[in-house]
Amino acid sequence: MNLRVNWRASVSLVGSVVKWLSVPLLFPLLIAAYYGELEAIRTFVTTIVIALVVGGSLERLEPDPDLGAREGFLMVALTWGAVSIVGGLPYVIAGNQIVLPGQFPFVNIVSGPSTLADPVNALFESMSGFTTTGATVMGDISFETHSRALLMWRQLTQWLGGMGIVVLAVAILPKLSVGGAQLMDAEAPGPGIQKLTPRIAETARALWKAYLGITALEIVLLYGLHLLGPVVGQPLAPNMTLYNAVAHGFTTMATGGFSPEARSIEAFSAVVQWVIIPFMVAAGTNFALFWHVLSGNPRTLIRDAEFRFYIGVMAVLSAILTALLFTHQGLVFIPGGEPVAGNLESSLRHAAFQLVSIVTTTGYASMDFNTWNSSAQYLLLAAMLIGGSAGSTGGAIKIVRWYVILKSLRRELFTTVHPEAVRPLRLGGRAVDEQAVRGIYAFTLLYLVIFLASTLLLFLDAERAGGPNLNTLEALSAVAATLGNVGPGFQLLGPMNSYLPFSDISKLLMVALMWIGRLEILTVLVLLTPAYWRT
Amino acid sequence: MNLRVNWRASVSLVGSVVKWLSVPLLFPLLIAAYYGELEAIRTFVTTIVIALVVGGSLERLEPDPDLGAREGFLMVALTWGAVSIVGGLPYVIAGNQIVLPGQFPFVNIVSGPSTLADPVNALFESMSGFTTTGATVMGDISFETHSRALLMWRQLTQWLGGMGIVVLAVAILPKLSVGGAQLMDAEAPGPGIQKLTPRIAETARALWKAYLGITALEIVLLYGLHLLGPVVGQPLAPNMTLYNAVAHGFTTMATGGFSPEARSIEAFSAVVQWVIIPFMVAAGTNFALFWHVLSGNPRTLIRDAEFRFYIGVMAVLSAILTALLFTHQGLVFIPGGEPVAGNLESSLRHAAFQLVSIVTTTGYASMDFNTWNSSAQYLLLAAMLIGGSAGSTGGAIKIVRWYVILKSLRRELFTTVHPEAVRPLRLGGRAVDEQAVRGIYAFTLLYLVIFLASTLLLFLDAERAGGPNLNTLEALSAVAATLGNVGPGFQLLGPMNSYLPFSDISKLLMVALMWIGRLEILTVLVLLTPAYWRT
Ligand SMILES: [K+]
Ligand SMILES: [K+]
Incomplete structure (x- = not known):
């Protein structure tokens, strides 16, 4: 550990990625090619060439890279940065309609530069994709401004980012002692996560299968509803085309939340909304549990302490939210839609959908929750701190940390009365190491300190830029939604609006928040300490 | 520790108090008597009789009370409850103009029942006083509605509460292993707090002297300015009468924040505002440090790690706030006052005053910060979480906990890179026990969990009651200001407004928040655990 950081090895592996x-x-x-979008063909061919050239060159920095823990931190942090930059090139290229004369003699079909032509906007959108955040600066989401290929790439960035996160959480971060992996191990009865498969490659392959399989199942179900409609003689999912089914399959499993529809899941039928809810729940579940279920131990899922708490919290909060929507007089603002207040099915659906969407940090919207009253909005704001399970694609503080915190606070009360008592903290029958409890406390407080400080920075920059005068809800939700990789916030940055009005500095701050939030904070922050670089 | 809780002993001591x-x-x-307020004479004579009769009766429950730790918790929690109820009687009696015919044949001089005639309002105001919170439900604060005697009693409740808190923090809570007293001990160079004086009574007496002395100094300075004005031929403090000097001396040292002036410290001159700032700083300082200073070791104060951090945080945040006020176009709304924006003295004064007032949890206002822009308001909202020093009358999370948290988070980053390193956390040159660090983490997280949950309850009750439609800033600040014993919040409950519009249930919730916040949370919460009552 006293050698210099071998940054060449890290950069070389980033090059491979x-x-x-x-x-x-x-x-x-x-x-x-399928839709005959000529300009998009040029965009993606250009990007592929750049990826091969840049990636290939970086890869050659170190012929036989061997990573220690410190190189691991650097590699992980740089990977999300480099992939977001290269993956954001299509936005800039398509947005600027860069013409390479002679090589691609096609006619431009897009009329003018899009918001994503701006490199800061493109980086924001790309980082938002690969971190599975789902915050957008597009402003205008439509096939008139953007090609179908580009909007599908935007969806795919989330799916790729989600897979990266699962592999990271299960296979890489535990080796770096980051991300509370000890807990996942302690908690899952039967073989622990790290013992699932002895090598990273095999673990990754097992997880790919679950990830791919559930994504495929959702696509089949959604498109199946579309096809079934004409058969049964009533429109079940009229606009859930194959394109839309694939697009939303990508971003559900990633808890990503991007949608090629400007009004997110509000654009689809009630049946579609009901179908998406369990898939969001699955996306926020520890993927190791699926391995157990697929290995013939379905009861592992039901017995798992984290999973039960996760389901319980969502059930209770959904019930409160249902009551708030049901009694909210005059809640009728879905364009051409049914009233929500007084309608139990509708209240329950929107409450469950939105609550699950926020807790799992998916960020889809089944309606514009900007129109909800302030108590319902506060419930969602607070829920943005909860987060998905460890070992899932969900972000934020994560439900297992809250579970441990609540249990340990109860213990703290007990030991205040009985100072002589020694009580190990139990999670699913096993004692949790006190070191792990301290790590969870520290992570949560670090998260909250960064949260409070970033909100101040956002306010100060808004003041400086003279842009929109943020209110407290907007600023808090902007940080909660980016640091927690949730996506949409409230009001100015509500689910049907966008982060476009923020200044470049604010956008770059939020790019940093999405990045550090996605990588369990410590992975990035250690790079800023002198101790990390000291030989 | 296996005996039953001897509640009679606890209640007997509460009776003595x-x-x-x-x-x-x-x-x-x-x-x-001095002002000839006949009705007030009857009010206070009645209250004194009730206090003697009720207190004397409770005292007799146990002739020779001997407290263990468990009885200590009960006694502390009950004391603040009982004192708030009895100390709130004058509000109800005066508000209802209860006539005791024959005994006190005086004529009523008040025209109708005040808001405090309502027992819930009276309890709120009284608990707000004895917990040194300073949140008010009076609505109309004037000598036309309330007697001078009653408004002075309101000030005095805070001074008494503040003294109780200092004794509690320094002499009682350490014996109950609550409140981070280990830290105070570790930190003060020279004799630790618990070693200052061997016995509670002596410790309490030493602190009384410091508390009384600084209060007297402030009263003399404030009234001195008033008297000096005519001498130097210009009005220095025209309305800082002896009554006002005493009233504000009481509530500054208690970090209380009540004022008999409806517009708080805005009612006084700039000189008065400048004079009050250092006294608020002193009120938020660890009182044990004054003992050292008075013992001839003034350098102890400057060398103290917590004190330096406390001053540093307030200096930095005041500087940011000054810049925000200085550049806030059109910030001119002090009735008949000078503009703030563009005026350095005025910006600096209001920024420093308000920031110090909030960080120390005093809650005075030098102007209506409801008129500030949202970034300045957010800065104050976040500052409500900081709190004064351990061993002061300040509330909230407390600065020493933040200091330890920030230091330990830095250590966490270091040990992520060097997992094998063992680094004790140092505070003022001494290592902090890891148990104490865990206790600080737990307290802070408990505070934040209660904060988030109470905000939801407040929202839900507002929804139920159909009263004012709270916004996020209002709800968050209501909880921050009551749980942290700060006092005023924002907008509806801003410094020139009041908590009057809230429903009774919300008010009782906030009474509970002031109570548990003031008593370091655990002291009250342990009473709710089965383990506490088990024999
Ligand atoms: K998301
Ligand atoms: K106060």
Whole structure:
């Protein structure tokens, strides 16, 4: 540990990741070809070439990279940065309609530069994608401004980011002693996560299968509803085309929340909304549990302490929210939709959908919750701190940390009365190491300190830029939604609005928040300490 | 520790405290006599009789009370409850103009029942006084509605509460292992707090002297300015009469914040505002440090780690706030006052005054900060979480806890890079026990959990009651200001407004928040655990 950080090894591996990004970039290229979007073809071919050249060059920095823990931190942090930059190039290229004369003699079909032509906006949108945040600066989301290929790439960035996070959480962070992996291990009865499969590659492969399988199931169900409609003679999911089914399959499993529809899931039928809810719940569940279920131990899921708490919290908060929506006089603002207040099905659906969407940090909206009253909005704001399970694609503080915190606070009360008592903290039958409890306390407080300080910075920059005069709810929700990788906030940055009005400095601050929030904070912050770089 | 809780011993001691409350009740009686407020004389004579009878009766429950730790918790919690109830009687009696015919044949001089005639309002105001919170439900604060005696009693409740808190923090809570007293001990160089004087009574006496001395100094300075004005030929403090000097001396040292002036410290001159600032700073300082200073070791104060951090935080935040006020176009709304924006003295004064007032949890206002822009308001809202020093009358989370948290988070980053390193956390040169660090983490998280949950309850009750439609800033600040014993919040409950519009249930919730916040939370919460009552 006293050697210098071998940054060449880290950068070389980041180069490999960038190079391999060319493979998923083929998907939007195929979409562009299918829809005959000539400009998009040029955009993605250009990006693939850049990814191969840049990634390949970086890869050569170190022929045989071997990572220690410190190189691991650097590699993880740089990977999300580099992938977001390269993955954001299509936004800039398409937005600027860069013409490479002679090589691609196609006619431009887009009329003018989009908001994403601005590199800061493109970086924001791309980081928001790969961190599965889902906050957008597009402003105008439509096929008139953006190609189908580009909007599908935006969806795919989240799916890729989500897979990266699962592998990171289960296979890499535990080796760096970050992210509370000890807990996941302690908690899952049967073989612990790290013992699931002995090697990273195998673990990753097992998780890919679950991730891919559940995504495919959702796509089949959503598109199946679309096809079934004409058969049964009533429209079940009229606009859930194959394109939309794939697009939303990508961003549900990633708890991403991007949608090619400007009005998110409000654009779809009630049946579709009901179908998406359990998939969001699954996306926020510890993926190791699916491994157990698929291995023939379905009871592992039901017995798991974190999973029970996760379901319980969502059930209770959904019930409160249902009551708030049901009694909210005059809550009728879904364009052409049914009233919500006084309608139990509708209240329950929107409450459950929105609560699950926020707790799992998906960020989809089944209606514009900007129109809700302030108590319902506060419930969502507070829920933004909760987060998904450890080992899922969900962000924020994460439900297992809250579970441990609440249990340990109860213990604190007990030991105040009985100072002589020694009570180990139990999670799913096993004692939790006190070191892990301290780590959870520290993470949560670090999260809250960063939260409070970033909100102040956002306010100060808004003041400086003379832009929109933020109110408390807007500023708090902007930080909660980016640091927690949730996506939409309230009012100015509500689910049907965007982060476009913020200044470049504020946007870059939020890019940093999405980045550190996604990587369990410590992974990035250690890079800023002198101790990290000292030889 | 396996015996039953001896509640009789606790209640008997609470009875003694209630009985002795009759002594300070003589002070408003004297005021009433001086101003010839006949109705107030009857009010306070009645209250004194009740205090003597009730207190004396409770005292007899146990002839020779001997307290263990568990009885200590009960006694402390009950004391603030009982004193608030008995100390709130004058509000109800005066508000209802209860006539005792024959006994006190005086004519009523008040025209109708005041808001404090309502027992819930009276309890709120009284608890707000004895917990040194300073949140008010009076609505109309004027000598036309309330007697001078009653308004002085309101000031005195805070001074008494403040003294109780200092004794509690320094002499009682350490024996109950609550309140981070280990830290105070570790931190003060030279003799630790518990070693200052071997016995509670002596410790309490030493602190009384410091508390009384600084209060007297402030009264002399404030009234001195008033008297000096005509001498130097310009009005220095025209309305700082002896009554006002005493009234504000009481509530500054208690970090209380009540004022008999409806517009708080805005009612006084700039000189008065400048004079009050250092006294608020002193009120938020660890009182043990004054003992060292008075013992001839003034350098102890400057060398103290907590004190330096406390001053540093307030200096930095005041500087930011000054910049925000200085550049806030059109900030001119002090009735008949000078503009703030563009005026350095005025910006600096209001920024420093308000920031110090909030961080120390005093709650005075030098102007209506409801008129500030949202970034300045957010800064104050976040500052409501900071709190005064351990061993002071300040509330909230307390600065020493933040100091330890920030230091330990830095250590967490270091040990993430160097997992093998063992680094004790140092505070003023001494290592802090890891148990104490865990206790600080737990307290802070408990505070934040209660904060978030209470805000939801407040919202839900506002919804139920159909009263004012709270916004996020109002609800968050209501909880921050009551749980942290700060006093005023924002907008509806801003410094020139009141908590009057809240429903009875919300008010009782806030009474509970002031109570548990003031008693370091655990002291009250342990009473709710089965473990506490088990034999
Ligand atoms: K999201
Ligand atoms: K106060």
